[in-house]
């Protein structure tokens with residue numbers, strides 16, 4: 001008889017955002033007259049910009065004509081997009097990343113869950129705590145979690161790096177040496193960033209110990225502060241220890257379009273094996289390439305007009321972030337993030353747990369956020385709000401929160 005992957009049974013509850021979605025839907029069914037404002041999942045609300053919409057239309061037209069129709073996309077991505085990424089996201093920043101080190105995909109979520117497949121099962125992973133749940137869950141599914149401990153509310157084989165207000169929500173190098181280190185800056189969920197010197201320490205550490213850093217740069221477009229790195233490849237030596245994940249979701253509004261990419265430098269080797277070759281093998285075996293029309297839309301993101309429009313989207317959401325930060329701070333909340341990131345991390349008031357505050361806000365202000373504890377044990381007592389709502393809804397939500 002078939003045997004299932006028992007590791008799945010170790011997962012705690014359902015995926016965080018599915019749990020929240022179910023709770024909110026139940027509330028709406030019971031309270032059909034209430035206007036619920038969702039500042040929970042980091043899903044964008046602004047429409048695609050004109051340059052991107054045009055690129056999509058044009059590509060659809062090409063697909064509708066025999067002369068310009070395209071079948072399967074190249075599995076690692078079209079050259080036009082890989083080159084646009086290399087030129088704009090790397091060369092312009094002084095990073096030496098070549099087009100053929102870029103693997104185009106349907107989004108950073110899939111890549112962040114899949115990348116662990118090229119590593120052996122007995123690697124130890126280290127994650128920030130709190131953390132984007134996909135890194136942890138995908139490793140548990142692969143058998144790298146050990147057992148769940150009720151006492152620590154964590155997995156025995158995972159190294160958790162607490163990110164607390166005392167350390168500005170930045171992880172410290174752990175005592176035990178991890179094989180794989182997940183870092184995400186600007187951070188989801190705390191909205192924290194680290195400077196280049198700090199990131200350089202991680203790069204040096206990983207090179208010294210032979211670890212690999214999986215660096216999630218999904219929110220880099222939100223960086224405003226000078227000196228905060230947009231890419232780990234701004235650090236010396238990162239090409240021999242780091243893989244970088246990128247998304248088009250948060251900068252260009254592609255959450256429903258789906259496009260992302262992963263950089264695996266050719267110099268990155270472990271056990272004498274090129275991780276670039278392994279990921280290329282995995283990608284070409286399991287993936288048929290992001291759709292042509294979507295990759296053309298991705299290319300448009302890097303056009304002059306596209307860049308201006310994207311900057312406008314980011315500005316729009318950052319105005320929301322500022323409103324949330326100032327509004328809640330003025331109302332006496334302890335808040336952080338929201339300066340170089342679209343997430344605001346707030347301390348729950350009156351000692352409420354994260355889920356108690358979730359219920360309280362939903363019931364009294366009809367506002368949805370994300371409980372910090374859903375991101376890990378050190379997220380307990382915190383709550384995340386996203387700046388990805390409409391400005392009007394954001395203002396209304398903050399004004400409601402202030403008076404409950």
Ligand code: MLT
Nearest residue numbers: 040041042043109132188
């Ligand atoms: C989040 O809310 O943390 C993100 O939207 C999740 C994601 O990007 O998959």
